[in-house]
Amino acid sequence: MIYKKMLGHFGPQDWWPIFDVKSGKCEYRGCENYSDRDRFEVCVGAILTQNTAWKNAERALANLSAAGCLSPRKVCLARNLAKLIKPAGYYNQKAKKLKIFAKYWLDKSLLRLASGTPFKKGRKQNLPLCKRGMRGDFLENRAELLFLWGIGPETADSMLLYAFNRPVFVIDAYTKRLCKYYGIEFKTYDEYRKFFESRLPRSAKLYNEFHALIVAWGKMHGGKQNRAAAAKIIN
DNA sequence: TACCAGGTCCTCG
DNA sequence: CGAGGACATGGT
Numbered sequence: 307m308i309y310k311k312m313l314g315h316f317g318p319q320d321w322w323p324i325f326d327v328k329s330g331k332c333e334y335r336g337c338e339n340y341s342d343r344d345r346f347e348v349c350v351g352a353i354l355t356q357n358t359a360w361k362n363a364e365r366a367l368a369n370l371s372a373a374g375c376l377s378p379r380k381v382c383l384a385r386n387l388a389k390l391i392k393p394a395g396y397y398n399q400k401a402k403k404l405k406i407f408a409k410y411w412l413d414k415s416l417l418r419l420a421s422g423t424p425f426k427k428g429r430k431q432n433l434p435l436c437k438r439g440m441r442g443d444f445l446e447n448r449a450e451l452l453f454l455w456g457i458g459p460e461t462a463d464s465m466l467l468y469a470f471n472r473p474v475f476v477i478d479a480y481t482k483r484l485c486k487y488y489g490i491e492f493k494t495y496d497e498y499r500k501f502f503e504s505r506l507p508r509s510a511k512l513y514n515e516f517h518a519l520i521v522a523w524g525k526m527h528g529g530k531q532n533r534a535a536a537a538k539i540i541n
Numbered sequence: 542t543a544c545c546a547g548g549t550c551c552t553c554g
Numbered sequence: 555c556g557a558g559g560a561c562a563t564g565g566t
Contacts (some may be wrong), residue, residue: 330554337542350546352547354551355546355547355548356548357545357546357547357548357549357561358548358562358563358564359545359546359547359563359565360546360547361564361565362546362563362564362565363547365563365564387560392563393563393564394560394563395546395550395561395563395564396549396560396561396562396563397561397562397563398561398562399549399550399560399561399562400561400562403549407549428558429553452559455549455550456546456548456549457549458549458550459548459549460547460548460549461548461549464547476547478548478549479546480545481547496545505545507547509555515546518547520547521547524547525546525547528545528546529566
């Protein structure tokens with residue numbers, strides 16, 4: 307299986323990278339112990355890295371962190387958001403996307419409080435984007451996220467998988483490249499997603515690691531010089 | 542200098 | 555629908 311070959315070569319990736327104030331860089335420490343704040347940050351990162359090298363998104367995160375803007379409220383209030391995230395590119399669009407998403411987050415938080423759902427009444431309900439039990443809202447949330455301007459399927463799925471630990475397989479350019487390498491191509495995003503989800507055990511942990519490995523492989527495969535080496539890993 | 546990077550939206554046929 | 559363009563910075 308390709309997964310095992312990649313895992314054997316690259317080792318566990320411990321996605322998603324979370325910004326560490328002390329070191330001033332993003333570090334990998336798995337997603338088991340995320341705070342609400344961490345989850346928000348993952349979502350912000352997912353938007354910032356749209357069609358952009360992660361390194362640039364990371365710079366933008368560093369600016370946000372330095373400005374104390376890594377909370378939904380601060381993002382909503384910030385006047386200089388576009389300036390802060392400039393290194394991530396498309397900064398005007400992304401500033402708008404972040405505003406919309408942060409407002410959505412706040413609204414959900416308020417709704418949760420207003421509906422009388424206690425803040426800590428079991429882990430699952432503690433997730434900001436949940437209203438009720440788990441199964442149902444996970445789909446509902448995906449639809450809700452997709453409804454927001456600036457959040458497409460990949461960004462929504464990255465949030466669900468990497469911030470909220472939901473079993474959704476994320477499809478990105480690298481994933482498609484990997485498929486193409488094997489002569490597999492589909493038209494729509496969801497066809498790719500179903501392809502993986504229907505062939506793998508339904509496990510957030512597995513999807514997390516697999517997609518992270520695909521990105522590691524994809525980065526290697528991207529450069530012409532390393533292409534042969536990348537091919538070797540999965541052959 | 543050209544092309545790419547962990548996409549998404551809008552417009553036009 | 556599907557193709558084509560806009561959005562923008564930083565690395566190689």
